[in-house]
Amino acid sequence: MRLIRLALPVYVELLTAVVAVGLIDTLWVSGLGSEAVAAVTIATTTENLALGVILCVGTGTTVLVGRRDGRAPLAPVIRTAWLLLGVFALAVAVPGVLLREPIARLFTDDPVTVGLTASFFVVAFAGIPVFYAQNLTDGVFKGLGDTRTPMRTALLCNALVIVLDPLLIYGLGLGVRGAALATVAARLATLAVSALLLVRRLRTGTGRGSVNRADAAAILRTGLPMSGDFLARALVGMALTGIVGRQGVAALAGYGIGLKIMMAGVMSFYALRQAAMIRTSRAGEADGPSSRRDRAVPVVLYGLAAGLAASLVLNALAPAAVGLFTADPAVAAEAVWFLRCMPLYLVPFGGLIAVGGVLQAGGRGAGLLAATLAGFAVQLPLAFLLGSRMGTTGVWLAMAAGAALSLGLLRPAWRGPRAPGGATARDRAPRSTRTAAGPRSGR
Numbered sequence: 001m002r003l004i005r006l007a008l009p010v011y012v013e014l015l016t017a018v019v020a021v022g023l024i025d026t027l028w029v030s031g032l033g034s035e036a037v038a039a040v041t042i043a044t045t046t047e048n049l050a051l052g053v054i055l056c057v058g059t060g061t062t063v064l065v066g067r068r069d070g071r072a073p074l075a076p077v078i079r080t081a082w083l084l085l086g087v088f089a090l091a092v093a094v095p096g097v098l099l100r101e102p103i104a105r106l107f108t109d110d111p112v113t114v115g116l117t118a119s120f121f122v123v124a125f126a127g128i129p130v131f132y133a134q135n136l137t138d139g140v141f142k143g144l145g146d147t148r149t150p151m152r153t154a155l156l157c158n159a160l161v162i163v164l165d166p167l168l169i170y171g172l173g174l175g176v177r178g179a180a181l182a183t184v185a186a187r188l189a190t191l192a193v194s195a196l197l198l199v200r201r202l203r204t205g206t207g208r209g210s211v212n213r214a215d216a217a218a219i220l221r222t223g224l225p226m227s228g229d230f231l232a233r234a235l236v237g238m239a240l241t242g243i244v245g246r247q248g249v250a251a252l253a254g255y256g257i258g259l260k261i262m263m264a265g266v267m268s269f270y271a272l273r274q275a276a277m278i279r280t281s282r283a284g285e286a287d288g289p290s291s292r293r294d295r296a297v298p299v300v301l302y303g304l305a306a307g308l309a310a311s312l313v314l315n316a317l318a319p320a321a322v323g324l325f326t327a328d329p330a331v332a333a334e335a336v337w338f339l340r341c342m343p344l345y346l347v348p349f350g351g352l353i354a355v356g357g358v359l360q361a362g363g364r365g366a367g368l369l370a371a372t373l374a375g376f377a378v379q380l381p382l383a384f385l386l387g388s389r390m391g392t393t394g395v396w397l398a399m400a401a402g403a404a405l406s407l408g409l410l411r412p413a414w415r416g417p418r419a420p421g422g423a424t425a426r427d428r429a430p431r432s433t434r435t436a437a438g439p440r441s442g443r
Helices: 002-032 034-068 075-098 100-105 111-126 128-143 148-171 175-202 213-245 249-283 289-323 329-341 343-361 365-390 392-409
Strands: none
Touching: 002 034, 002 148, 002 175, 002 249, 002 289, 034 075, 034 100, 034 111, 034 128, 034 175, 034 213, 034 249, 034 343, 075 100, 075 111, 075 128, 075 213, 100 111, 111 128, 111 175, 128 148, 128 175, 128 249, 148 175, 213 249, 213 343, 213 365, 213 392, 249 289, 249 329, 249 343, 249 392, 289 329, 289 343, 329 343, 329 392, 343 365, 343 392, 365 392
């Protein structure tokens, strides 16, 4: 139950921070025309790719803070993380601002949409440091075992966007650029609140220390597999969109609607992943084969159960949910059939995503990434072949096959034999001096 208590706030945070902001912007600019909607859709899609870049710093910091909290000074790893964030933010923001129009043309040839997208990009890319800083601040809180504060600040950000969007888009007549300014302003205000809360949390002492290469390497080594996993999924999603597009406009539109609806269930898997990562890193018992099995098996079962629950809910609500997005019977039929087929995919996918948190915290993220890529290596060609013969049903079966293969390849990592004793992980104290529950002392 402790895992669920950690995961529930993360689930709310992910829904609000990852899904809701883009949805709010899209709803408010819908009155400006289809080009404005397309521009915001392109911009939010691009931002998801940018999020994948900084995940390596955010998740790496979460794991290292969790391992060291109460056992070693936190100041060196936190300061090093902020330096890495600055490097990554500049590497994304500066080229993004300078190349905003070429990036927009990668998604559309319509000159009006390109202009609106570039207008959004100039603000959004300039605000990337704020977006990244909030991600890192949330990562430190999670490393400390606090998932409620990131949830509350995500809700605050959404409330501010809801208020600022109409004011800037219509009240000041800024249009699409107003939506971007509202989002960045809301994130900046939220970051100020988050930073203040974090400073108060750490005021009692994070120890002394300065930026160092060892901590930078540890953060990147821990976080890069998670970042690679996220980016790989984004790229494969784009490839699948192209494959589904071969089946016609109705199939593509139905796929897009189905994905949006399915996202509410999928976020529960990622919430379990983050909760498992936090719990494992703070427990400090991730590296021994016996403890790894004892921690991973329940997490896999939780993930499989979440996949089954999401499947049942989506199947029950499919017609009604799809009806909120389209009145076209052909598109609705494709979307409903997509959701009907998803249990074959969601059940293994839930287990795969959830157990990733245990492996990530235990320094085995590279194995997770390898299994994910192996699944994609089977999924994409299979989707092309089956799609040619069976239509969209073949694509959905290929998705299920890829997820099942990835989970199966990870089985040795989470069902290893019990071993006596168990090695301690880097940055961990002996088991006798630690506890898996409750706040740590000495911060």
